[in-house]
Every structure is written in C-alpha cells, then in structure tokens.
Amino acid sequence: xxxxxxxxxxxxxxxxxxxxxxxxxxxxxxxxxxxxxxxxxxxxxxxxxxxxxxxxxxxxxxxxxxxxxxxxxxxxxxxxxxxxxxxxxxxxxxxxxxxxxxxxxxxxxxxxxxxxxxxxxxxxxxxxxxxxxxxxxxxxxxxxxxxxxxxxxxxxxxxxxxxxxxxxxxxxxxxxxxxxxxxxxxxxxxxxxxxxxxxxxxxxxxxxxxxxxxxxxxxxxxxxxxxxxxxxxxxxxxxxxxxxxxxxxxxxxxxxxxxxxxxxxxxxxxxxxxxxxxxxxxxxxxxxxxxxxxxxxxxxxxxxxxxxxxxxxxxxxxxxxxxxxxxxxxxxxxxxxxxxxxxxxxxxxxxxxxxxxxxxxxxxxxxxxxxxxxxxxxxxxxxxxxxxxxxxxxxxxxxxxxxxxxxxxxxxxxxxxxxxxxxxxxxxxxxxxxxxxxxxxxxxxxxxxxxxxxxxxxxxxxxxxxxxxxxxxxxxxxxxxxxxxxxxxxxxxxxxxxxxxxxxxxxxxxxxxxxxxxxxxxxxxxxxxxxxxxxxxxxxxxxxxxxxxxxxxxxxxxxxxxxxxxxxxxxxxxxxxxxxxxxxxxxxxxxxxxxxxx
Amino acid sequence: xxxxxxxxxxxxxxxxxxxxxxxxxxxxxxxxxxxxxxxxxxxxxxxxxxxxxxxxxxxxxxxxxxxxxxxxxxxxxxxxxxxxxxxxxxxxxxxxxxxxxxxxxxxxxxxxxxxxxxxxxxxxxxxxxxxxxxxxxxxxxxxxxxxxxxxxxxxxxxxxxxxxxxxxxxxxxxxxxxxxxxxxxxxxxxxxxxxxxxxxxxxxxxxxxxxxxxxxxxxxxxxxxxxxxxxxxxxxxxxxxxxxxxxxxxxxxxxxxxxxxxxxxxxxxxxxxxxxxxxxxxxxxxxxxxxxxxxxxxxxxxxxxxxxxxxxxxxxxxxxxxxxxxxxxxxxxxxxxxxxxxx
Numbered sequence: 028x029x030x031x032x033x034x035x036x037x038x039x040x041x042x043x044x045x046x047x048x049x050x051x052x053x054x055x056x057x058x059x060x061x062x063x064x065x066x067x068x069x070x071x072x073x074x075x076x077x078x079x080x081x082x083x084x085x086x087x088x089x090x091x092x093x094x095x096x097x098x099x100x101x102x103x104x105x106x107x108x109x110x111x112x113x114x115x116x117x118x119x120x121x122x123x124x125x126x127x128x129x130x131x132x133x134x135x136x137x138x139x140x141x142x143x144x145x146x147x148x149x150x151x152x153x154x155x156x157x158x159x160x161x162x163x164x165x166x167x168x169x170x171x172x173x174x175x176x177x178x179x180x181x182x183x184x185x186x187x188x189x190x191x192x193x194x195x196x197x198x199x200x201x202x203x204x205x206x207x208x209x210x211x212x213x214x215x216x217x218x219x220x221x222x223x224x225x226x227x228x229x230x231x232x233x234x235x236x237x238x239x240x241x242x243x244x245x246x247x248x249x250x251x252x253x254x255x256x257x258x259x260x261x262x263x264x265x266x267x268x269x270x271x272x273x274x275x276x277x278x279x280x281x282x283x284x285x286x287x288x289x290x291x292x293x294x295x296x297x298x299x300x301x302x303x304x305x306x307x308x309x310x311x312x313x314x315x316x317x318x319x320x321x322x323x324x325x326x327x328x329x330x331x332x333x334x335x336x337x338x339x340x341x342x343x344x345x346x347x348x349x350x351x352x353x354x355x356x357x358x359x360x361x362x363x364x365x366x367x368x369x370x371x372x373x374x375x376x377x378x379x380x381x382x383x384x385x386x387x388x389x390x391x392x393x394x395x396x397x398x399x400x401x402x403x404x405x406x407x408x409x410x411x412x413x414x415x416x417x418x419x420x421x422x423x424x425x426x427x428x429x430x431x432x433x434x435x436x437x438x439x440x441x442x443x444x445x446x447x448x449x450x451x452x453x454x455x456x457x458x459x460x461x462x463x464x465x466x467x468x469x470x471x472x473x474x475x476x477x478x479x480x481x482x483x484x485x486x487x488x489x490x491x492x493x494x495x496x497x498x499x500x501x502x503x504x505x506x507x508x509x510x511x512x513x514x515x516x517x518x519x520x521x522x523x524x525x526x527x528x529x530x531x532x533x534x535x536x537x538x539x540x541x542x543x544x545x546x547x548x549x550x551x552x553x554x555x556x557x558x559x560x561x562x563x564x565x566x567x568x569x570x571x572x573x574x575x576x577x578x579x580x581x582x583x584x585x586x587x588x589x590x591x592x593x594x595x596x597x598x599x600x601x602x603x604x605x606x607x608x609x610x611x612x613x614x615x616x617x618x619x620x621x622x623x624x625x
Numbered sequence: 626x627x628x629x630x631x632x633x634x635x636x637x638x639x640x641x642x643x644x645x646x647x648x649x650x651x652x653x654x655x656x657x658x659x660x661x662x663x664x665x666x667x668x669x670x671x672x673x674x675x676x677x678x679x680x681x682x683x684x685x686x687x688x689x690x691x692x693x694x695x696x697x698x699x700x701x702x703x704x705x706x707x708x709x710x711x712x713x714x715x716x717x718x719x720x721x722x723x724x725x726x727x728x729x730x731x732x733x734x735x736x737x738x739x740x741x742x743x744x745x746x747x748x749x750x751x752x753x754x755x756x757x758x759x760x761x762x763x764x765x766x767x768x769x770x771x772x773x774x775x776x777x778x779x780x781x782x783x784x785x786x787x788x789x790x791x792x793x794x795x796x797x798x799x800x801x802x803x804x805x806x807x808x809x810x811x812x813x814x815x816x817x818x819x820x821x822x823x824x825x826x827x828x829x830x831x832x833x834x835x836x837x838x839x840x841x842x843x844x845x846x847x848x849x850x851x852x853x854x855x856x857x858x859x860x861x862x863x864x865x866x867x868x869x870x871x872x873x874x875x876x877x878x879x880x881x882x883x884x885x886x887x888x889x890x891x892x893x894x895x896x897x898x899x900x901x902x903x904x905x906x907x908x909x910x911x912x913x914x915x916x917x918x919x920x921x922x923x924x925x926x927x928x929x930x931x932x933x934x935x936x937x938x939x940x941x942x943x944x945x946x947x948x949x950x951x952x953x954x955x956x957x958x959x960x961x962x963x964x965x966x967x968x
Contacts, residue, residue: 183848284840285833285849287966300836301803304705385868386847387776403866411682413699471709478717485719564706568721569671569698577678580701584677585839585859587847 086310133212138219156362172281174373192391222264380591436503462501466561510544729806755923763883773852798850861919
C-alpha cells in the first residue's frame, strides 16, 4: 500500500533530521523500534497467524484440531482436490464473481457520484443525501435480504403486487443473480462513498482550478484531475466493497435459496450446517475465497505502487463548491431516488412485516387493511429475556472492538505508512490476511485456536471482541491508511525539528490530522461488529448471545414478523448510537464523523 | 381498603396452600426432595439445543412456572454446528452445557461417552425403541404432517400420494435431505413406505428446497409455496395464531423423530439439569409440548394428542435405527441426484 515514490522522496529529509540526534539516543531508539515491531508481530501472530494455521490444517486434513489433537498425520490434499473437481463449487465461484463484480461496479458508480455531489457541488439538502449515502451500512445483510425478498419476490413481492394494482404488465424477480447484483450494489456503495468523500474533502482544490484555468471543462477536470488524484481511495473502496461482498452471507442466503442459487458463502454455510457437518470441506472452499481475495490485494498493490498521492500538505486551502446551476436539481433528484430505493422502500417492507400479523398479502387492498396490523411481534420479542441481553452484549462487544481495534489499527497503520522499520511489510501483509477469510469459516478456526487458552477466554465477551478485532483489522487499517497516505511527511518533520519526540509528534500532528479517519474507522468497526454474524455463531455462549445471532435465530425459526421487528429495533438502536457518537465527536473537535460523512 | 386487605389475606393464604401443595406433588413426579433442594441451590443450568430457540423459550417459561428459582440459559444452534461445538468444547475440557438436546440421534450416539448415567423417574413409561443409548432420552418427539395455504389451495392434498399430483406443479416446497435427522427420517419413510419412485414423482412437481422446516413454514404463510411436508411443531403455532394454513396427518402414516438428550459428565449444574429433564420427560412436560408446541411423545401411552391427530387412524412410523445410520449417506446422495440438489 505504501507509496514507494513518497518514501524515497522524503527519505533524505528524514535522514537529515535523524542525524541531528545523538548516537546514544539512536541505539535506544533502535532497541525500542525492534521491541515495537516484535510486539506488533506477536499480537498479529495470536490474532491472525495462529487461527489461520488451524484453518489450513483443517482444510488439509479430515480432523478437528481440538478433538483429534494438532497432528500432521492425516495431512493430504484430497479434500482440496475433491473441492476443486466439484462442478458445483465452480458454479458457486462463477456466481460469486458475477454477483460481487457487478455489485462493485454499481457501488463504485453510486458511491463516487454521491461523494462528488456531497463534497464538491452546491446541490441542495446535501446533508440529507450524505445521510442517505451511509444509511445502508446500518442494515445487517440478513435484514437487507429479508427486506428485498418481501419487496422483490416473483410470487409475493410487494413491488409485483403494486404493479398488478396499477395494471402494469411489469414483473420483477429478485430471486436471481441480477437481483443479487442490484442489492449488493446499493448496499455496499457506502464503502466507496466513505473512502472517496474523505479523500475529496482533503484534496486541495487548487489542482482542479489549475485544470480549469488551462481550459479543461468541468467534466474533463473531474476525470483527468479529481478522480485520478483520489485513485487510492477509489481503489481501496472498490476493493473493500468487493471483498466485503465476497464474505456476505445474509443477502445471498435469502435471495438465492428459493432458486437454489449458490455463492461461495452460502455453499460454505451449507457445508457447516449439514448433518454431519463438513467443516474440512468448508475450509477447503474457503481457501478458494482466500485465493481470489489475495489476487485482488496483489492487484491493488500493483496499481497503487510507485506513485505519490499526497494531497494534504503544509499549506492551507479552502474547500470549494462547484456551482451546478439548474443541474443541481438533477443531482438532488438522484439523491432522492437513491434515498427511496435504499432506505424508504426496504424500511417500509420491514415495517409492514413487523406490524403485520401474517405476511400473506393477496392484493393491494389487503396491504392497507389495518385490521391485519398489530404490535404482537414486538410484544413477543421483548417478552423474550434474550432480546435485552443480546442488545446489551452486542453494544458491549461493539465498544470494546471499536476502542481496542481502533487503537491497534492506528498503531499498525502508522507503523506501515509512517516509519521505515524493518518488518513493516510483514505487518502489512499479515494484517491484510483476515480480509480473505469468510467469517463463517474463520469462526471455527477462532474456536479451534482459542478455546484451549488458559484463563478462560472462552465463554466471555472478550473472545468475540478479539475475533472481531482480528476479522475487521484489514478494513480498519485500510480505512486509516488513506488518511495516513494523505498527510505529507513535512508536517511531521516540522514537529521533529521543533524538538518533539516520536510520540509527541503523533499526539500533536498525526492524530489530530488523521482524526476524522480514526473516528470514522472506529465507527465502522462498531457497526461491523454489531452486524457480525459468521464468527459470533461459533463463539457465543449462553450468556454472551449477541443481537446478530438472535436475529438469525428468529429468521431460521421461520418468523418473518419477529425478524422484521427485531431488525427495526436493531436499526434504530444503531442509528441512535452512531448519531450520538457523531454528536459527541462534533462537540469535541472539528474532525468528526459528521464532517467526514457530510 | 378493607376488601383489598381481605383479598390480600386470601391471596397469601392461597399462595401458602399452593406452596405447601407444590413440593408434595413435585416430589413424586419430578424428583426427590434432595434433588429439588440441590437443584435450587445450583440455581441455574446451561441448555444446548438444536430445536428452535423460540419453541424452547416456551418450554423454559413453563418449567419456570413450577421452578422459578432455576434459571435456564440456552444456547441454540443448528444441528451440525451444535455437534461441532459440543465436540470441540469437550475436547478442550470446556464443555459448558449441563444438557445437550439434539435432533439427530445418529450424531449423538458416538458422543455417548461424554454423558453421565441418567434416567427420568418415569423411565419405564417410555417406548424403548425411541432410545439409542440408556443415557440419551427422547425429550422431544416430533412428527411430520402435510400443511397447505388455505388461500392458495382450493383442492387440498389428502395423502402423501396426493402431494405428487401434476396439478400441484410449482406449488410445493420441501426441506432438503441433508438438513438433519428429522428430515432424514421423512425421506427414509418416503422411500421405504411410499415406494422407490416416490422421490422422483415428488421432484417432478419442482419443489422449492428449504434448509429447514421453519423458513419453509414462513414461506407457506406468505404464499411463496402453497403446500408441502412440514414438521407439525413448525406450523402448528402459526395455525394457532390464525395464519391461513391447514395441517393434515396423512393416512399412509406419519414419520416420527425422537430427539436425544443427555447430561454431560462434566455438567456444573447436574441437579438442576436432572430436574429440568425430569420435568420435560414427565407427563406434565410432555403434555405441554404436545398441546402448546405441536410435538408428539415417545411415552407408551400418550397423555393427549395434537389437534387433528386421531390415533385410531394415523399410523406413526419410527425408523429402524440400524438402517437410519447405515442407509444415510447413500440414500441422501440418491435424493440429491433426483432433486437436482447441488452438493
């Protein structure tokens, strides 16, 4: 990820600064540096390497490492070859690539368009559009899947019911690959948006002005200056959304199941859910997923290496808004359409399902028959003591994950992008690995790896938090990286010259400048961990049940009404918590989530 | 004011009577006074189940009406995942469960060594065929039925054979074979009792395949499918709430799947676990599960039958356990091929 050009350019200045320090201090610093790298590597070994090795062992043997002991006796690649030879795996892989590829394309178009509209234009009610752009992040994939199955089922979908009511001869079918592409695209646009909007905001507009003065049209400027400059953010957002889609279970589970349309995650889930479960085969399928992701990460490195993307330098600049004239109403309308499709329609679907006694809807008239509605599903979920427990646990895990994971990601990100310590490449690589492994599979590996640790980690909320920190480390480190890449080294050097130490520089220069990125990453981490399902399923115990597990329980228990009601509760709760964090951050400093998002 | 005092005195007196009466009855039915006292001292138990959380929540609630002092903490996971969890925890010496309750007896049998000796007070009232090990008891016994959406089906099926009628093309759904012990019991019944060609006839109606009975019953209510074989306890609660569905027990027979439940040797709350299982296995517990949840029972003499179940007409069908274990892999593979279910 680190830009080669940047480090050589600034290397000389760095060396000169370092030369002014005394030799004794130098030795001490070097020892500290080794200790620091060793510490990070030790943490990463525990969080990443150890579980991944147990997973590999699982994929290459037919044993459960905990039950049968860690042994290499049964080592063979039979499992792996069987999986490779299975035509259904190939089909699932093809479906996965089409769904995620198409979804990413839509996500990039939407995310980039909205970040430009929000940050760079004078479109009316930008705040509303900004809020709409990130709202889908709050919806757990299972909820999104359920909402779109209520809307888009070919037989009973509300959209089809409304078409019939309006005497339109139209028909939608979301139980298809294209339905999957569409839902993936609109739900994962926020990832692209989050990356690109902060990059756009931090970019010095003088570069664009220069292009315009040279006679380039606004459109040409956009494609020749603006987008190329924020390329790391676009590529990171694209890559992350693709990878996240690769690992999503809820949406394809709901939309794909009725037509037996499998993607790799639903295939893996099937394997772990069958009786008897085929974990070792699941682990082997997971390795295919890991290889796809590994190839993508490699590609990203290739694309981004050898260039400099520093756009935040020691000069002040004023963000500038482009006057769109009457076209601003067009961009506004785009925002509204997105809001309706992504927020209003699915919310209405969930509200109907949550308040309706039974989801059999014969026609439009029955949809508006108020006698069919009641609070019965809400009474029933709050009558269940697990509901409140799960909310409390989820919030607790979310906060621990956000704080500890955020701090760790900052330490890792800083080490990778801001130092020249030996071993930082290794740290970069290891911290990227978890991205490639779907939660369902790594969940088992975490269980295998950590259950035996003395001190009783298993059965506590901490094992969940550790799993989330490990699983989402790549997301957080990558989200922070763009912030680090944008801060010019000259700012840090200024602090060193003024006699600040390493920690002092971080505290006074890097942290304040990267603050929007840090807060946004922690928020992201919080949201991701509240929504996380795959690993939680294996790691929760009787008193550490979390919301996402209970939600799956309601869904698998076949109660759409309760699922929808609990989804609404969860969505409102996330909204309130994030709104609150936002508000607190705004009060504390300029760089807040609100600003980053708006 | 006065009347409220009187009411209070009456209430207290009634409560006192109830409290006095309770242990006496509980003593015979659910365990010795020592066991009950020890269970109350433990105060809680951890319950692992493969059944649906919502259903089990009702069981726990009912149990707590009798024994409010004992808190039941539940972990629910689908069958395959539950077995992995139990095996892994046990191997690491961290099995938290005080009770493991599973729908697939074939998966539980190899783990029998993990469990301690246990038998309910009314052990002799149970059908011995329903047990695969003297340590594992049929806490729940579930039964198959045919359910249909009354809004969508004008000419409903009356038998298993009817389900294969060409007129029901693209209207049926079913749970796939690989999903677990309960469904395996059904497809075994279909092939052994309804004929070698039954699967093929059924597959010709292009059923939508579901991973378990619960989402299928929800789809039935919504109208995504119009009919299909379903576990009675997955649809009965919905029918009770007024959903537009009807359930029948077909005359050719109904496959029945007894669960396997036991108490691990490592249980930290063995007395509370015994008391809970004793209650579940008692006539009172079984009656509750039959009447409110739509289960059947493995008691030799059923205290009551679910709605619409006439024991004179309906024949229950228990799988032969040896065949249940031996035939599984090959037959499920056949089923997958016939239904085009991709592995």
